[in-house]
Structure formats: C-alpha cells, structure tokens
Amino acid sequence: MSNIAVLAGDGIGPEVMVEAKKVLAAVADKFQFTLKTQDYDVGGAAIDIHGNALPDVTMKGCQAADAILFGSVGGPKWANLPPTEQPERCALLGLRGHFDLFCNMRPATLQPALSSLSTLRSDISAQGFDVLVIRELTGDIYFGEPKGRKGEGDEETGFDSMFYSRREIKRIAHLAFQAAQKRNNKVTSVDKANVLATSQLWRQVVEEVAVEYPNVTFEHLYVDNAAMQLVRDPNQFDVMLCPNLFGDILSDICAMITGSMGLLPSASLNSDGFGMYEPAGGSAPDIAGQGIANPIAQILSAALMLRYSLNQDNAAKAIEEAVGSALDNGILTADLLPAEQRSNAKTTSEVGDYICAQI
Amino acid sequence: MSNIAVLAGDGIGPEVMVEAKKVLAAVADKFQFTLKTQDYDVGGAAIDIHGNALPDVTMKGCQAADAILFGSVGGPKWANLPPTEQPERCALLGLRGHFDLFCNMRPATLQPALSSLSTLRSDISAQGFDVLVIRELTGDIYFGEPKGRKGEGDEETGFDSMFYSRREIKRIAHLAFQAAQKRNNKVTSVDKANVLATSQLWRQVVEEVAVEYPNVTFEHLYVDNAAMQLVRDPNQFDVMLCPNLFGDILSDICAMITGSMGLLPSASLNSDGFGMYEPAGGSAPDIAGQGIANPIAQILSAALMLRYSLNQDNAAKAIEEAVGSALDNGILTADLLPAEQRSNAKTTSEVGDYICAQI
Ligand SMILES: CC(C)[C@H](C(=O)O)[C@@H](O)C(=O)O
Ligand SMILES: CC(C)[C@H](C(=O)O)[C@@H](O)C(=O)O
Numbered sequence: 242m243s244n245i246a247v248l249a250g251d252g253i254g255p256e257v258m259v260e261a262k263k264v265l266a267a268v269a270d271k272f273q274f275t276l277k278t279q280d281y282d283v284g285g286a287a288i289d290i291h292g293n294a295l296p297d298v299t300m301k302g303c304q305a306a307d308a309i310l311f312g313s314v315g316g317p318k319w320a321n322l323p324p325t326e327q328p329e330r331c332a333l334l335g336l337r338g339h340f341d342l343f344c345n346m347r348p349a350t351l352q353p354a355l356s357s358l359s360t361l362r363s364d365i366s367a368q369g370f371d372v373l374v375i376r377e378l379t380g381d382i383y384f385g386e387p388k389g390r391k392g393e394g395d396e397e398t399g400f401d402s403m404f405y406s407r408r409e410i411k412r413i414a415h416l417a418f419q420a421a422q423k424r425n426n427k428v429t430s431v432d433k434a435n436v437l438a439t440s441q442l443w444r445q446v447v448e449e450v451a452v453e454y455p456n457v458t459f460e461h462l463y464v465d466n467a468a469m470q471l472v473r474d475p476n477q478f479d480v481m482l483c484p485n486l487f488g489d490i491l492s493d494i495c496a497m498i499t500g501s502m503g504l505l506p507s508a509s510l511n512s513d514g515f516g517m518y519e520p521a522g523g524s525a526p527d528i529a530g531q532g533i534a535n536p537i538a539q540i541l542s543a544a545l546m547l548r549y550s551l552n553q554d555n556a557a558k559a560i561e562e563a564v565g566s567a568l569d570n571g572i573l574t575a576d577l578l579p580a581e582q583r584s585n586a587k588t589t590s591e592v593g594d595y596i597c598a599q600i
Numbered sequence: 601m602s603n604i605a606v607l608a609g610d611g612i613g614p615e616v617m618v619e620a621k622k623v624l625a626a627v628a629d630k631f632q633f634t635l636k637t638q639d640y641d642v643g644g645a646a647i648d649i650h651g652n653a654l655p656d657v658t659m660k661g662c663q664a665a666d667a668i669l670f671g672s673v674g675g676p677k678w679a680n681l682p683p684t685e686q687p688e689r690c691a692l693l694g695l696r697g698h699f700d701l702f703c704n705m706r707p708a709t710l711q712p713a714l715s716s717l718s719t720l721r722s723d724i725s726a727q728g729f730d731v732l733v734i735r736e737l738t739g740d741i742y743f744g745e746p747k748g749r750k751g752e753g754d755e756e757t758g759f760d761s762m763f764y765s766r767r768e769i770k771r772i773a774h775l776a777f778q779a780a781q782k783r784n785n786k787v788t789s790v791d792k793a794n795v796l797a798t799s800q801l802w803r804q805v806v807e808e809v810a811v812e813y814p815n816v817t818f819e820h821l822y823v824d825n826a827a828m829q830l831v832r833d834p835n836q837f838d839v840m841l842c843p844n845l846f847g848d849i850l851s852d853i854c855a856m857i858t859g860s861m862g863l864l865p866s867a868s869l870n871s872d873g874f875g876m877y878e879p880a881g882g883s884a885p886d887i888a889g890q891g892i893a894n895p896i897a898q899i900l901s902a903a904l905m906l907r908y909s910l911n912q913d914n915a916a917k918a919i920e921e922a923v924g925s926a927l928d929n930g931i932l933t934a935d936l937l938p939a940e941q942r943s944n945a946k947t948t949s950e951v952g953d954y955i956c957a958q959i
Binding site for chain 1: 693719720751757762801853
C-alpha cells in the first residue's frame with residue numbers, strides 16, 4: 242500500500258485535485274493496487290488556519306508518505322506578506338529543502354494539433370516541440386549563505402551567494418543524460434560561464450559526465466542565448482540541463498510558449514525516488530471556484546508520481562493515454578479553445594470524468 | 601570638436617562600422633560640427649595583434665575620447681580560450697567596469713510593418729511593441745567578490761556573490777523613471793524578491809524612487825513571470841528596469857522577439873554622460889565579409905551616441921528619420937526579408953549609402 246500526502250493548496254488547487262484523486266482511484270482499481278491519500282493544508286489556506294504556509298502537521302504527513310501530490314499555492318490575499326512568509330516561497334522552498342528534492346523535471350510539449358495555442362509564430366509552432374527542462378532545485382543562489390543585508394544609508398547593501406559543488410552538479414547531470422537516452426539523445430547544458438565562476442565549474446563537470454554518454458549529443462549554451470533560442474526555434478532542444486535560477490526562468494518560457502500551461506505537470510525528486518508532483522501553472526485565483534480550470538496538469542502530475550515514486554509505470558501510461566484521448570476527442574476546458582469555440586468548453590469535472598471513463 | 605574611439609572588432613563589426621562612419625560624416629557635414637574618429641583594436645582582432653582583447657592602447661584611446669562606438673567581438677577562433685580571456689567578456693566587462701557604465705539602455709521595437717519578422721504569433725506581433733530595457737550594468741553577480749573555487753574532490757565548489765547597494769539601485773531606478781516619462785509612462789521593475797535578499801532591497805528602493813514619479817505607472821514582476829509575459833504579450837511593457845543578470849536574459853528575449861535584431865542599437869552610460877554604443881546583435885561570423893550584414897543597428901547606435909554623449913539631438917533624429925525612410929522604402933538587407941524576396945536584398949553599403957543620401 243502506498244501513502245500519498247495530498248497538498249491541494251489555494252486557488253484552483255482544490256478543484257483540480259478532486260479530479261486527480263478520481264483518476265488515481267480509477268487506475269488503482271484497474272491495476273489492482275492500494276493507494277491511501279491524506280489531505281494536508283498548505284499555502285495561503287494553511288496560513289489562514291495554522292499561521293504558517295507549511296505547518297508541522299503537513300510536514301509530518303509528508304514525511305510519513307511515499308510521495309507528495311501538490312496543487313498550487315498563493316493568491317492576492319497573501320501577496321503582501323514579507324517574502325519569507327509568502328505561500329509560494331515558504332511552502333515550495335521548505336519542501337524542496339527538507340526532502341532534498343534536487344531534481345526538477347519540467348516537460349513542455351507542444352503537440353502539433355494544439356500548435357495554434359502556442360504564442361510563437363505559426364511556422365515555428367507548426368513543427369511542435371518536446372523539451373524536458375531538468376532543473377537543479379536545491380543549490381545555486383536559492384539556499385546559498387551568506388544572504389542578507391549589511392551597511393547603512395546609501396551603502397546599505399543586499400547580498401546573496403551562489404554555489405555549486407562538483408557532487409551537486411554531477412548528480413543532476415547524470416539524470417539529464419539518462420533522461421535524454423530515453424528521449425531524443427540530446428542534452429543542452431545552460432550556464433553563464435563567461436561571467437560566473439560557479440558556471441565554469443558547472444561546465445567542466447557536465448563535460449566530464451558527458452564523456453560517459455557518448456551516444457548523447459551534447460552542447461553548452463549561455464543562458465541569454467538559450468532564452469533567445471527558445472523563442473526562435475524550441476524544436477532544436479531535447480533535454481535542457483539547468484542550474485536552479487536559470488532553470489526557473491527557462492522552464493517558465495518553455496511552459497508559456499506551449500500556450501497550454503494547463504497541460505504541463507512537473508516532478509521534483511530526491512535520490513531515494515521520493516518526490517513532489519505539481520502542475521507547472523499557478524493557483525490562478527482569477528478563475529478559481531468556477532469549475533472551469535483545466536485539471537490535466539494535475540492529473541498528469543499524478544501520473545508522473547505513479548511512474549517515478551510508486552513504480553506503477555503501467556498506471557502512469559494508462560493515465561497519459563486517457564489524457565491523450567480527451568485531447569484528441571476535443572474534451573477540452575476553455576483555456577485550450579479559441580475564443581469563438583469557448584461555448585463548447587467542458588468543465589473541470591467533465592474532463593476528469595472523461596479521463597476516468599477511458600481508464 | 602568631439603573625439604570618437606571606434607572599436608569595430610570582429611565578424612561583421614568592421615563592415616557595418618564603415619557604414620556608421622559614413623553616416624556620421626554625413627550628419628557632421630549637414631549639422632556643421634566636427635567629429636574625429638580614431639580606430640582601435642578590440643576583441644579577437646586585438647588578441648591576434650596584441651595578445652589581449654582589450655589592449656592598453658585601446659583603453660587609453662577610449663579614455664581620451666568623448667564616446668566609444670563599438671562594433672561586435674568574438675568568433676569561433678577565440679571560443680576555446682579560458683573565459684576571462686575571451687573577447688566578449690574581456691572587452692565588454694573591461695570597458696563597462698573601467699568607465700562605470702552602469703546604465704545600459706536596450707530598446708526593442710517591433711514596427712507593425714515588420715511584424716511578420718517577429719517570432720511571436722501573428723495576432724500578438726500585429727500589435728507591435730516598443731520596450732526599453734534599462735539594465736543595471738556594473739553591479740549584481742557580474743563583478744561581486746568573492747568569486748572563485750574552493751574545496752577538493754566532490755566537494756570542490758564554485759561560488760559567486762551578488763550585491764546591490766541602495767546607491768546603485770537608486771541611480772538606475774531614477775534613470776528608468778525619467779526614461780518612462782519621455783515614453784509611455786510605465787516602469788516594470790524585475791526581480792526575484794521571493795528568493796533573493798538582493799532583490800528585496802532592490803524592490804524596496806525602487807518603490808521609494810517610484811514615489812517621486814507619481815505620474816508613472818509602476819509594477820514589480822518576478823523575473824520568471826517577466827520572461828513569460830514577454831513571450832505572451834510584450835505590448836504590455838514600456839520600460840523594464842532590470843538588475844544586471846536578469847537584464848542580460850530579458851533584453852535578449854526582447855531583441856529576439858522583434859525578429860530583427862539587426863535593427864537594434866544599445867547604449868551603456870556612466871553618470872558623466874560618457875558612453876559606449878553598440879548593436880544588440882553579435883559578430884555573426886557566419887555572414888561576415890560578404891557585404892550582406894545589416895548596418896542599421898550600428899548606424900542607430902551612432903545616433904544614440906550623438907544624442908546621449910555628444911548633445912547633438914538633431915543629428916540623431918536626422919539619422920533615425922533616414923533609417924525610417926530606408927525601412928519604409930524597402931531598402932533592406934536580406935535578414936529583413938522573407939526567404940522568397942531575398943533576391944531583392946540590398947547590400948550593407950547600399951543601405952548605408954541610401955541612409956546617407958537621405959541626410
Ligand atoms: C515561488 C518560487 C520560489 C519558485 C522558484 O523560483 O523556484 C517558483 O517560481 C517555481 O519555479 O517553482
Ligand atoms: C559577453 C557577456 C559578458 C555579456 C553580458 O552578459 O553582459 C553579453 O551577453 C551582453 O549582454 O552584453
């Protein structure tokens with residue numbers, strides 16, 4: 242039996258999570274395994290109840306679980322709290338740090354059938370693309386100390402520290418090359434080695450790791466160039482291996498240029514296979530509570546959880562196929578439809594029901 | 601009389617610089633002022649001759665000048681040098697640091713007439729956009745110490761330090777608000793205040809400065825969100841105020857989504873009005889020496905130089921109008937034409953000659 246800590250959070254989180262749970266129940270039934278899900282408060286909802294976006298009881302529940310299925314956190318109500326107390330930062334950085342979730346996988350796929358949603362020019366988007374951003378998630382300038390303020394008056398200075406060790410770079414680089422071997426055999430490593438000493442070590446270690454994967458095509462790109470290439474020709478990429486800060490920016494660009502963020506799941510793993518799974522998009526407070534949010538990113542996040550943390554690859558595949566069938570058959574929420582077709586949009590629960598029925 | 605240090609550099613640098621010099625001579629003649637230009641080696645060309653991408657003689661020439669007109673540097677021949685010796689880093693960071701060129705202005709304009717060149721979807725690009733990235737250019741993680749390596753074996757660690765002082769943030773923020781007042785009265789300040797202490801000070805100081813410009817609309821965006829918004833709807837932006845590292849990435853996205861990098865100039869200024877002026881694009885070694893490179897970015901960089909460092913606003917305007925007339929009348933290099941019309945492309949010098957003739 243597997244235990245899942247379910248952290249639905251704020252905004253559309255709870256309503257899309259309902260659908261993901263339905264789908265999980267459907268595959269557990271079909272593939273005959275037992276899943277126990279337990280809900281915990283997180284984000285703004287947890288601030289309101291417990292005074293803290295990541296309460297002890299939630300942390301303990303996650304520790305006792307085999308995986309975390311995460312919804313989304315944040316909203317205008319909590320936007321003016323001091324940075325360290327804000328739902329996004331407090332919950333996400335807290336969980337990543339505590340469980341050492343160093344490997345963040347953010348796939349961004351543009352299927353040719355949905356290419357008109359892409360924000361890129363039609364001749365670029367017509368080719369579709371399939372990029373997997375592998376972002377290091379526990380190092381870099383996120384957690385580096387010292388970090389703070391010093392001095393006074395005009396000389397008051399804010400400061401942060403960026404670090405990567407050989408060990409940290411190696412472990413994420415191996416995962417990127419291994420992922421590429423199961424995909425299109427190409428790794429693009431992103432850095433700013435013309436400026437950063439951290440990037441110079443990054444570049445050197447990634448090169449050493451690359452030697453062990455002679456069949457994988459390998460290149461370095463500076464982050465500024467990588468950002469440009471993504472908006473010029475994303476189809477040139479397969480796996481993009483990124484340090485934490487650059488991965489934050491590039492994975493969001495990848496997500497946006499699909500034009501269908503509501504379809505994109507993500508996984509954040511540690512070296513024991515424990516992981517946290519969440520949609521790429523945010524809590525979308527503007528559409529929350531209306532039953533119109535796209536549940537697919539949350540449902541595909543549950544599929545990644547089955548694959549990476551629960552060793553249920555067949556169940557994961559069944560979900561992915563059922564989602565494919567919903568997309569092929571036009572069972573779509575409004576975000577996936579052009580303005581003039583939105584009257585045909587399905588609701589959040591209609592999409593979830595359809596996917597369950599296919600399983 | 602004004603003295604210009606001309607640093608043409610590598611790749612297409614020398615050939616587009618020829619056109620910029622012709623145009624400068626034409627406006628000097630028309631508006632009756634005297635300009636003296638003096639050439640100096642820089643970049644790969646300087647490495648080959650002097651063993652250093654930024655030789656002393658070049659530095660001295662720049663010190664004696666009223667402004668620097670810079671071409672572009674770098675190419676495959678020098679790509680495998682150690683990072684600190686590479687043409688781009690050595691020349692650009694050397695000049696920026698020495699002359700305290702803290703204010704980098706990178707305008708990115710998409711004229712509706714050229715909207716089909718944009719890499720964005722046609723309904724987005726049809727609206728055109730006009731974004732001015734104001735990038736802080738001497739602080740942040742670029743020059744921060746300590747920077748280096750420590751430790752051994754798997755614990756060998758690369759590190760960099762990010763800093764911003766109140767003074768540095770204030771001076772660039774004022775310039776951004778003043779620029780917005782001459783444009784569309786909006787400033788978007790970019791940071792990562794949910795993670796970086798440096799950004800938290802940045803946000804606070806920019807807010808304090810904003811109070812002095814009550815007529816300018818003002819917002820903060822996290823850098824990941826800013827990158828997404830740029831590829832979704834660039835038309836929402838007027839002035840984007842960025843710290844050095846984020847500005848590097850975002851200004852390149854802005855340039856790329858115009859689809860016409862060959863039109864984009866940039867200026868890097870210090871507090872005395874001394875500045876360095878250069879095209880947004882690179883040295884494009886693949887097309888160098890063929891006489892087909894677009895000279896307009898270099899010519900518009902010369903116009904910015906006249907405006908910001910030489911107090912010749914009329915001459916700057918005359919150049920900008922002449923460039924506008926070249927674009928309106930289809931006097932275009934191949935990069936601005938769709939593939940099937942490239943046989944009508946004008947050469948580098950034909951475009952330069954046309955612009956001179958309009959002046
Ligand atoms: C909320 C923030 C701390 C976080 C990050 O920067 O990692 C978010 O942007 C993300 O990408 O998950
Ligand atoms: C060459 C490099 C150091 C430089 C930078 O990062 O500033 C370049 O990318 C730029 O934007 O001018």
